[in-house]
């Protein structure tokens with residue numbers, strides 16, 4: 569079994585299942601905080617993997633805070649020219665997917681615009697040791713993946729910044745992928761240590777729980793790895809129907825003509841079947857049986873039709889929102905305003921327990 573900071577991955581999954589049940593029963597007990605880095609456009613892996621889950625939680629009535637982690641981009645990217653474009657694009661995809669700040673308690677904001685949130689970083693940095701930061705497995709992987717020869721200190725400290733992202737509003741549920749579990753563990757430690765060391769064991773910060781997504785891992789069209797823009801194997805949410813058709817035509821399958829659903833032995837074909845299933849709700853096995861000797865050509869045609877139909881409303885909303893940058897700005901401003909209000913209250917509480925009131 570694989571080890572994570574907080575025990576085995578299986579244990580984290582089990583806790584997630586229990587949390588999911590309680591969220592359904594008592595949505596008012598919870599506050600969701602999650603986020604993304606603005607590093608590019610989103611693809612269908614993001615939609616099926618995380619966006620839809622956020623929409624589902626929002627619709628259950630759980631207040632949903634989404635941080636656009638713009639400062640974090642600077643930890644492993646040289647370029648920052650396009651950050652504001654990517655912030656807008658993220659917001660457009662969130663809204664197109666159904667996150668709705670008008671109807672629900674949903675707030676979308678870039679953390680660079682919430683100074684009181686960022687200020688929490690200073691006390692939080694005193695609650696972790698250098699060696700704890702140094703052994704964070706996700707940070708290590710990111711350093712390797714980016715091939716960094718010089719590593720800036722922001723890279724080692726961003727998990728502490730992430731703790732500020734989560735704790736400033738006292739978020740207690742964080743929907744994340746497996747790679748984020750070490751960061752969640754640091755956040756939990758910071759909350760615990762803050763309460764013990766600075767707050768005489770009052771609960772200033774709750775320890776947030778990770779909520780692991782139930783969505784299957786979506787592979788790229790090369791079939792090998794997770795879908796990702798940088799691996800050039802993704803279908804972007806903003807792609808046209810023609811572009812989508814062309815990409816799917818080139819998707820990797822295998823030499824066997826008859827279509828069967830076998831994720832172990834035929835991962836590429838299984839991935840395409842899973843995608844159809846996510847669009848139509850039909851079981852992958854049933855789709856495979858129906859296609860049978862129709863082969864890879866028919867499989868790809870069916871995926872093209874299913875996906876384009878499924879994405880049509882998302883893409884239509886996207887096109888509308890793209891024409892309306894003022895509305896996006898208004899959504900972000902509203903998110904920033906709410907975030908600053910909560911961050912200000914939290915910072916006052918923090919100053920008060922730390923004897924820094926003048």
Ligand code: TRP
Pocket residue numbers: 601602603604605635637640730733734742744748
């Ligand atoms: N580190 C996350 C990622 O790379 C983004 C992120 C920043 C985040 N702050 C967060 C996620 C707070 C959850 C909660 O995807």
